[in-house]
Amino acid sequence: MRKLVAMLVLVPAISTAGCEQQRIAQETSALTLAPDIAGKRQQQMRQFDTNDEAFLLSASASVLQDLGFTIEEASAGAGLLMASKDRDAVEAQQVAGQLILAALVAAAGGRADPVWEKQQKIRVSVATRRSANPHVMVARVTFQRVIWNTKDQVSRTETIEDPRIYQEFFRKLSQATFLTAHDI
Amino acid sequence: MSRHARGSALLLCLAITLAGCMTDSKSQVLAVDRSQVQLRAVQTRAFDTSDRATVFRASIATLQDLGFVIDKADDTLGTISATKLSGYQMRITVTIRPRGGHQIAVRASAQYNVEAVSDAGPYQQFFAALEKSLFLTANEVD
Numbered sequence: 001m002r003k004l005v006a007m008l009v010l011v012p013a014i015s016t017a018g019c020e021q022q023r024i025a026q027e028t029s030a031l032t033l034a035p036d037i038a039g040k041r042q043q044q045m046r047q048f049d050t051n052d053e054a055f056l057l058s059a060s061a062s063v064l065q066d067l068g069f070t071i072e073e074a075s076a077g078a079g080l081l082m083a084s085k086d087r088d089a090v091e092a093q094q095v096a097g098q099l100i101l102a103a104l105v106a107a108a109g110g111r112a113d114p115v116w117e118k119q120q121k122i123r124v125s126v127a128t129r130r131s132a133n134p135h136v137m138v139a140r141v142t143f144q145r146v147i148w149n150t151k152d153q154v155s156r157t158e159t160i161e162d163p164r165i166y167q168e169f170f171r172k173l174s175q176a177t178f179l180t181a182h183d184i
Numbered sequence: 185m186s187r188h189a190r191g192s193a194l195l196l197c198l199a200i201t202l203a204g205c206m207t208d209s210k211s212q213v214l215a216v217d218r219s220q221v222q223l224r225a226v227q228t229r230a231f232d233t234s235d236r237a238t239v240f241r242a243s244i245a246t247l248q249d250l251g252f253v254i255d256k257a258d259d260t261l262g263t264i265s266a267t268k269l270s271g272y273q274m275r276i277t278v279t280i281r282p283r284g285g286h287q288i289a290v291r292a293s294a295q296y297n298v299e300a301v302s303d304a305g306p307y308q309q310f311f312a313a314l315e316k317s318l319f320l321t322a323n324e325v326d
Contacts, residue, residue, distance in 0.1 A: 027306040078257035125254040157269035
């Protein structure tokens with residue numbers, strides 16, 4: 001009996017301590033610079049030959065509007081735009097996969113409960129800053145998204161890292177400013 | 185003790201232990217994990233510069249380096265709020281204030297999913313990244 005009680009106390013205590021360690025490790029890694037930071041910067045940043053920060057920010061705002069984003073925060077003093085949009089996230093392949101799986105489970109006599117990704121919120125921030133050269137401004141953009149499934153649960157949270165998305169954004173910004181976007 | 189009585193006793197113990205945990209979730213409103221003084225020390229660093237604007241912009245750049253989307257920033261108040269999504273959600277607020285005539289104090293406070301980040305390690309990493317971006321040493325404050 002005593003052993004049993006001791007185990008009942010000890011086991012949760014050990015597993016809690018383990019969780020705590022793991023959480024601190026994850027928190028630490030969330031605030032640690034990634035080793036490939038140079039590559040990420042190159043993807044997310046471009047230089048523009050202008051010293052007019054407000055012009056670069058308002059051109060960025062119009063690109064975001066073109067892309068269907070709603071501006072949630074704009075601060076000229078801070079050189080910042082933040083915007084978001086809510087969109088469909090249904091992917092035919094995923095739905096087909098889930099339905100086939102459900103059919104197989106049902107055929108085997110089980111109870112199927114197909115779930116797929118339904119909706120997403122895409123978030124973006126554009127930050128501008130002066131470079132070492134006073135006639136050059138740097139714009140940096142970061143995209144991320146949250147995806148909900150058909151049960152309204154968060155199924156994914158991620159930073160968008162597809163280089164084509166960043167290239168396309170800067171191509172549009174370049175058009176809007178009539179300026180060439182130089183790589184860093 | 186019969187097996188049945190033993191089982192009931194264990195369940196009772198467990199219920200009592202759980203009851204001791206949190207009786208009112210409203211208590212979270214003003215709850216802190218560490219003492220205020222300890223937390224401030226862990227979350228704050230002072231940089232030897234009087235250029236607040238540079239520290240402000242470098243803080244934004246550092247958060248972007250770390251994969252955050254900047255949600256809000258106010259250069260008058262010197263506050264920045266940002267979110268990182270990567271299988272988890274981390275939210276962070278950074279404030280930048282002058283400290284004396286020759287220093288700028290930067291304080292960061294973060295939450296990881298539904299928990300406050302109060303350990304020193306994560307903040308050390310953040311300030312290490314900010315140091316690199318500013319080319320300045322982050323001094324601990326007391």
